[in-house]
Amino acid sequence: MPELPEIEHLRRTLEPHLVGARVTGVDLRRRDMVRVAGSRQALRAVNNAHLLHGATVTSIVRHGKSLAFLADNGRVLATHMGMSGSLVVRQKDHVHDSDKHLHCIWTLLRSEPAPSLRRSVASSLQSFQLFYRDPRRFGGLWPLASLEELNERLWSRLGPDALSIDGETLRDRLARTTQPIKAALLNQSLVAGVGNIYADEALFAAGIHPLTKPTRIALDGYGALATAIRSIMLAAVNSGGSTISDYRDATGQAGSFAFQHAVYGRAELPCMRCGRPLRSIVVGQRTTVFCQLCQTRRTRTTYPRG
DNA sequence: AGGATAGCCTGCGGGC
């Protein structure tokens, strides 16, 4: 479900609650959601230390769509939300935990109430819970012994983060492949963080046809594409992400960026630039919406917008 | 080796 902007917004909303909090309890309901680093395979012999029991969270870091919790004992817990995953913070015993898709519940204790919860708390000690839910179970939890292991075994497989990508880097990464540009953008080993929504939105903003071969796009085309990726993703982060059906941030709030989508989910509706109906095709097994008039396959020296 | 395909899962909405 979530792409980079949703994960970054999630990171920002989790941070004030989790950083400085100590894990006092772990209730793992589906052990097979804990996986071997770099694979979907279930990790055998999972223990609570893998899930940071007894440790204090020192920071939350993100690369592409992957989010990782760093603890004071050096351990790391990496997460991926897949298509339908969510992490929500609630005051203790505030949620019906009979939900069959709740896979792990952490209980945490912090000595200073988080700013957003301060009003409702009388004492200086506060217990709360973190709920990990994922109906489709395409996501998972990946325990790692250290930050070095996170980088070597997980994040080294990812390309540079899309939120700070530049045109030259984008060209160097994408022009290695013969796949259409849309498929290349979705390949996380080339650029990390772009998913189906933002790939279509960025290609539209840069005026590039999704079936264009990456080698046929000029450097200034990549400049326009990189600018589009960064500006659209930044705007989405600041709108709390795109909620299509069930994405929620750490506090359970939906994002509002879907109201600003120019092409995603708008097949057959008029193009916001030229008014012609938007077309829908399949590229790399993913639905792709674009404007046949505003997005071209020809190599050009300038692109509209960006 | 890179690229195309199937597969992993549940839930929802539409058509009949």
Added chain:
DNA sequence: TGCCCGCAGGCTATCC
């Protein structure tokens, strides 16, 4: 109402 179909924000494993 109920069933079947297609579709969904992602990625891995397996073939060729």
